Amino acid sequence: MNTPTLGFTLAEKLAIVQTVDSVIIADGTVHKGELTALGQLMQRIEFDSNFILQARNIAEEQAKLILRAMTYEKKKVLVAILDEIAISDGFVHEKESALMTEIHSFIGYVQDLKAAK
Template sequence: MQPLTIPFSLAEKLAIVHALDSVIIADGNVHTGEISTLSELMHRLDFDSNSIVQARNLSTEQGILVLESMSDKKKLVIAEILNEMALADGFAHKKEKSLIFEICEAIGIYRSVL
């Protein structure tokens, strides 16, 4: 896949990575498909493994504030990326769906997800 054409700032990337990491661990299992999708997203979003460590130090509240301040176009991209991660292992777990819905609602996306 090609890198995303919408540029994200470092703070935005860290907030996205924090949300992705939350989706990965939401069901209590880290699947190989999720790791593969994360690797692919690292390339598409232009972040590295250091960003994952930094994102884990970000509080959920800080991440939501950053995501909430983004443009609507970026928010829709985030919803797509989160959905992609939830489906990475072949199906979206109930806990992943719930978390994505909560994130989308918190940042002002009110269209259906997953």
Template sequence: MEFNLAEKLAIVKMIYSMVYADGVVHKGEINEVSKLMNVIDFDSNHIQFAQNIEKQQSVAILQEMTQEKKIALTRILEDIAKADGFVHEKETELLNSLYTALEV
């Protein structure tokens, strides 16, 4: 699935929000992000730019995506949440708030 630049930056912002949600970056999460860099086609430059985007701005961009893209994003974030073998309460909260915001 192809995402435009704004969508990629918003997605990267959400990916990193998920990685840091529980306060610990696990090796499995790093491995999952590395795989996603190829799948979504983003690099360290995208990561730097995404860090400067406000979370609310990212959500607004993601809300404008097609339903198909929204579902793909939720699967991506679910995979990251599971990557360390345990879904932390903070990760679940982030997922639930995103499901509500994206209406998926």
């Protein structure tokens, strides 16, 4: 993973990990590449395996609201993280792509992208 990290808050990290976990399980199979990418993400934004369990206890809607409130720069990093996780097994499954599109739309990434131009 080559994306930079920003000073994510604890709530943002939990929401990111919850969302990453959702993308990983979207196609019904957890691939070795996805686990490797998750391990790299653990180092980049500084969390451990216990953190994953905590993130799974956050409601999806709550996580999305936290992500929606992030700055455009943080959203840009999130989108890059999700892209890296999705492709880490060698291909992006249709269900992963659909989920990521839904997340991008909900957090306002598309609108922010237009505003940034």
